[in-house]
Amino acid sequence: MDNVVKKIDNIRNKVKQLIQKNLNREVTPETKHNISGIYMIYIDNFSSEKIVPIYIGQAKDIQRRYKQHFSEILALNRLSYDEYNKYFFSKSTSFYEGHFKACKIFKYIIENNCTLQDFHMVILEEVEEENLDEKEQEYFQRLLPSFFGFNQLNSYLKRVKFRFSNSQMSNSEIDDYLGLLLEDVNGINSYYKYGFTRFNFEHSLPRDITYLLEEKEKDKLNSDIQLKYDEVKIKLNELCKRYIIDFEEMQRLGEKKNKLYKVYKIAKDEYNQALDLLKIDISQKLEELKIYSEEAITNFIYSIKYENNPEYRELFYTYLKSKKCDLNFYEIFGEPIKNVNKKLEDKNNKDVPYQEVLDLYLKREDEMRPKRYKLIFPSCQFESFSLGDRSKNYSIKINEDNDLLNTCHIQINISNNGVNRSIEVDKEPFIIRFDYSFIDNEGNKTEHEYYIDNETTRNCQSGIQYFEKDFYNMFAFKKEKFKISSLINNEIDNSYISIQAEYKHGINDYTLKDKKLIKLSVVLDEIKQMTDEETRFNIDASESANCLKKCIINERLQNKQFVEQILLTKKLLKLKKRKKTRIKKAKEIVNKSVLAESNKVKRAEVYKQKVLIKSDSAVKVLNYVSSREKVTAQCTSCGYEWKIRSDHLLSRPYCPSCRKNY
Known part of the structure; x- marks a missing residue:
């Protein structure tokens, strides 16, 4: 048995131990685990030799995060194979881009004949919010969910955080990122055929990290980080050569694209700068003539920028005419306009070769992307609701401490x-x-x-x-x-x-x-x-x-x-609790007939009191059997007795003889 097989078996055993240890902290729709901590999603089917079906995550509110995760699987369960296929392969990029965790889980459940009942989530550890990142990393190191499970690469998650940060990466942040990148490169080399490692590598690992140097042009990397950078670059290059077809050709195409873009960007910046200078000149002239207008300036600039559209020039002339100004601004600023047009022509000339190489590069990417998506798309046909439903005990829960009769x-x-x-x-x-x-x-x-x-x-x-x-x-x-x-x-x-x-x-x-x-x-x-x-x-x-x-x-x-x-009353029933007794259960056995008789007496007394209260003591009940049978009532004023259904008396408690009521 080789080292990788031993490794995955070892992790599978660790996962099973964690599940048994934390079964009492399983999260379900019925629980209320509104706490921060580290959790583990697992599919209760460990038959795969290549995948340990787990996902490790952190959350400030674990119960809310569970609802998000499980609802995503409930949504995918409704889609047919043909409909789901559209979201991956009908356009250039997948509809689920950035949300592939649910797709990986769905694929595993479908291909292993699992159901919604096999989807579970347990709390591994309750953790304070400020310690979540550190604790999550510990579990990543122990269980390797990025290589054997459903997690994304650690370095990718770090890079996403940088992408949405407005500040430049510091040396220490670059050092941390390179460390994670090196771990991921080594992990991919070892576990390429396991879990969703291949997809994570092809979809998320950068092919080139020279952008890190570009970010630090003014503040150079220190010698230790530079050595780590060189090591990562070499290993990353070797990894890509090993697993990516035509990588070297794509690398050359990418380098050419980047060089042409830099040339094009310089020309584009010079054009924009010339346009800005012209805008300043025209603004100063209009201020000097005391006819300054932002709209007029915009129309003038657009008439230069979009020369083929005469509408902007006409709008500018109309404005000058309204101000009784007959100056020819296109002659006055003839030289700056010529300069702008020259810069525009240069920009367009530089853009042509760049676009040609870019189109080739994107075409290649578009060809590879569907092959990549197939790695996380189910390999078998399925119908809507192939995962079944969530097993639940629907029986009504009744508190035994309540008086439940009738x-x-x-x-x-x-x-x-x-x-x-x-x-x-x-x-x-x-x-x-x-x-x-x-x-x-x-x-x-x-x-x-x-x-x-x-x-x-x-x-x-x-x-x-x-x-x-x-x-x-x-x-x-x-x-x-x-x-x-x-x-x-x-x-x-x-x-x-x-x-x-x-x-x-x-x-x-x-x-x-x-x-x-x-x-x-x-x-x-x-x-x-x-x-x-x-x-x-x-x-x-x-x-x-x-x-x-x-x-x-x-x-x-x-x-x-x-x-x-x-059904339409908004008042909820409040049941009276029974009085607790110290008598042992063995001595609490009461004959059912005696209990029923006692209950009838209580109900009769309650009914008589209701009639007295509703009639303001004008009518009293002499006998009571049940709510549907007639009772004998007596007027307390004239003494008249009559028989009437108990529910009718309760709704109309008055004497039919003297009409005395409340």
Whole structure:
């Protein structure tokens, strides 16, 4: 067994040990790990001999970062092979450029027949924000996720930080960067055939680092850094020669391109300088004549710059005429204009050979890029929702410390939040799953789980075509990735189970695929038959009360009294806790019939008190059986007795004889 195989086996064992050690700190949509620290994503399938399926990351809020990572995979899971293929190969660059981590994970899950249930994330270590970078580097060194896993090269991440920094790299920063670059070059040489090392190398490692010297023209590198620079340059050159076809030819082409660009840039700068001087001259002249105008100056300069467009010259003449100025500025500034035109001609002449070489260089890059993308694109065909759905225990959680008799607990899962930011595209929420658990007065429990029959669930079962909405949006300036939209009945429609809704409850189109669908009205009628006026309802909806109301309206049930009572109230049920007792459980066994009888007595007393209070003590109840049966009532003023349904009396507590009420 060679050293590389030993190395990957060793790291795989370390990863498994870390997973076992930190299983109690797994992050899921249900957890609340709003802490900073180092985390590890892993796919629970370690059968590959070439890849250790992990990603090491840092975050100031780990729970939020988990949502971002997992939502990206949920989004990719919706795409078909043909649709996903477009985002990589239909244009010169991939739509996912800069977000390839999710693509690597998706490829691994697809090719190893994994599902969303195999996607996991654990917290490795809770770390203060100021120490995140240092601690992350420790795990990079231990687990080598850039070579065996899904991470990008360390040196590339460092270079990205420099790219978005306005300050020039210091000697110490260049020294650190060269150190990381040297580690990556050595790692690529050792692990080229493992993980996504080849892709990282071809896509992210610089072919030339002379730009580091250019950045330090005024402040030269010290001798130690210069030695390191020379070492990295030599090893980098050897690595590229070893693995990149026609590297030397491309290197020569690149050097020629850079030389021609420098010549072109000098000519371009001289042209711009001549144009600026002319602008100063014309400004001073207009000030001298006391007819200064920024717009007039712009039109004059543009008339020189874009000589083929006579519109600017006409606008300038119109302005002079409005100021009653008949000077010929094009004659007055004839020599500076000639100089500008000469510089423009020189710039254009220098630009021609540069563009020719640049086009050859870019053409070569365009030819190589698709081959590179294939390294992170699934090698097998797949359908939408090939990763299945996220397994979740949907059972309603009931606190055993609560008095649950005659209580109905309802759990509602909704397709989306109903918030529509586009007037052109529909987005309607629907209830997709409705679970309830009813405990009657005797403590008997009735539970049912239903997938609801409506527009959204039927569309999901028929098959919705999903796509990246910004890929097709020509007006999107900054195209967002993993923002899914859909085609329903050949029209763009957002009335589907959204990614954010799926993140909450785990239900997607795959879940609904073979499920029997039941009308919501049928489910509500079922609940109505087994409950009474005294039943307490505990509603838990995956979206807001307003969104739930929209769902009821979409089901056309908003005018039903029972629906209004249990689903459209904004007040949440507050259950009274049982009094704790010191008696051991063995002595707490009570006969069910005795318990039920005791409960009936309590309910009767509660009902009698309600009638007295609502009637202002004008009516009292002599007997009570249940909420649906008649009671005997008596007027406390005239003594008249009558029989009436208990719920009717509670709503109209007055004496029919003397009409005395509250």
